[in-house]
Amino acid sequence: MNVQLSSQGPTHDEIDFEFLGNVTGEPYTLHTNVFTQGQGQREQQFRLWFDPTNDFHTYSILWNPKHIIFMVDDMPIRDFRNLEGKGIAFPKNQPMRLYSSLWNADDWATQGGRVKTDWSHAPFSASYRGFKADACVVTAAGRPHCGASVGTDVAPGTGAAGEWYNQELDLTRQQRMRWVQRNYMIYNYCTDPKRVAQGVPAECSM
Known part of the structure; x- marks a missing residue:
């Protein structure tokens, strides 16, 4: 399942929450990504510390000119900072709309494509409640x-x-975010050996 903010076109901006498929009984993976001017590959993934299918939880994106902060139940898990002063693109000039979809990504999302979608469980559905948008139009x-x-x-x-x-994270919330990253982050594009071999992304060293 995918919930995202996105603009349109080949140089679109995008901010993603994605829930990846899993094997029954295993923890769910929350996938996050940021696209700027059509370029993504800024993925971070987390094992959720709860079963998201058992109850409603709050997934939030704080997007302002200085930060993109991903939060789960008001717990910050990721802060993508505006480093335009260092030559790193930041999505702030294209208006985005909110989209949600269910899509088949079993060629990569389920343990690298090793586990395929079990279509016998279809149709699949997702439910939402308490949606709130405090945003600029x-x-x-x-x-x-x-x-x-x-x-x-x-x-x-x-x-x-x-x-x-x-708004930005104060010291206490920065510490909470680092705690989540130490204990529940399972993938970080900044430390992926295959990508680092081609050069560490500039924002990862700041």
């Missing part, structure tokens, strides 16, 4: 209106509804 005139201020002439980041616009 770009109007036809190209002007952003944010949060509870949608439809009014309020600049991004102003007022209580726009606090997320300048």
